[in-house]
Amino acid sequence: GxxxxxxxxxQHVQEGEDFTTYCNSSTTLSNIQWYKQRPGGHPVFLIQxxxxxxxxxxxxxxxxxxxxxxxxxxxxxxxQTTDVGTYFCAGPNNAGNMLTFGGGTRLMxxx
Amino acid sequence: xxxxxxxxSNKVTEKGKxxxxxxxxxxxxxxxxxxxxxxxxxxxxxIYFQGNSAPDKSGLPSDRFSAERTGGSVSTLTIQRxxxxxxxxxxxxxxxxxxxxNEQFFGPGTRLTVL
Numbered sequence: 447g448x449x450x451x452x453x454x455x456x457q458h459v460q461e462g463e464d465f466t467t468y469c470n471s472s473t474t475l476s477n478i479q480w481y482k483q484r485p486g487g488h489p490v491f492l493i494q495x496x497x498x499x500x501x502x503x504x505x506x507x508x509x510x511x512x513x514x515x516x517x518x519x520x521x522x523x524x525x526q527t528t529d530v531g532t533y534f535c536a537g538p539n540n541a542g543n544m545l546t547f548g549g550g551t552r553l554m555x556x557x
Numbered sequence: 558x559x560x561x562x563x564x565x566s567n568k569v570t571e572k573g574k575x576x577x578x579x580x581x582x583x584x585x586x587x588x589x590x591x592x593x594x595x596x597x598x599x600x601x602x603x604i605y606f607q608g609n610s611a612p613d614k615s616g617l618p619s620d621r622f623s624a625e626r627t628g629g630s631v632s633t634l635t636i637q638r639x640x641x642x643x644x645x646x647x648x649x650x651x652x653x654x655x656x657x658x659n660e661q662f663f664g665p666g667t668r669l670t671v672l
Contacts, residue, residue: 479660481661488665489600489663490663491660496658534600538658543607544588544613546602549598550600
């Protein structure tokens, strides 16, 4: 079945350093979504990418969808303590009727 | 408008007891999902409801788990004869229409502790 993998599982950074998490799918995706879960909270939708090679920015966050639509990345420039949390990518399952979530990347930021 | 709500927020039960967890999706959302998240882990899909279609139960870990959705709105997840390994946060999410392009809105979750 379809798999969505994320690396790394964990990342510790010093405040001000950059951070990147990568998402890879075993199949071509029609779209990819990214969610953020703060410690003790629930996942919250960040963005959706649909087009091959698409790049979207939200302030210090840059999201990219690969040309083959099988991978994606989230890059955070100059991390802040407010960026702490787990970042999940999600892509449609083979039936196209719901999302398959990656395992998440947990980001920890040292002040 | 109101988001997805879940109740109770916390549930402590004894091994072997049954529990019911409730989810109120966003009004008008036809798709509803249940996930389980163990401490520090990812989201484990449990079950998916879409409109009046038969639910996708492919993620339920055992026959002790069941869920229903009444009137296309509120959903209840029931765990019978709870075991300690059932301890986790149970998250409910809803979306408008089928889930491929639609973002999922998550509730705050129910933290289940089985003693």
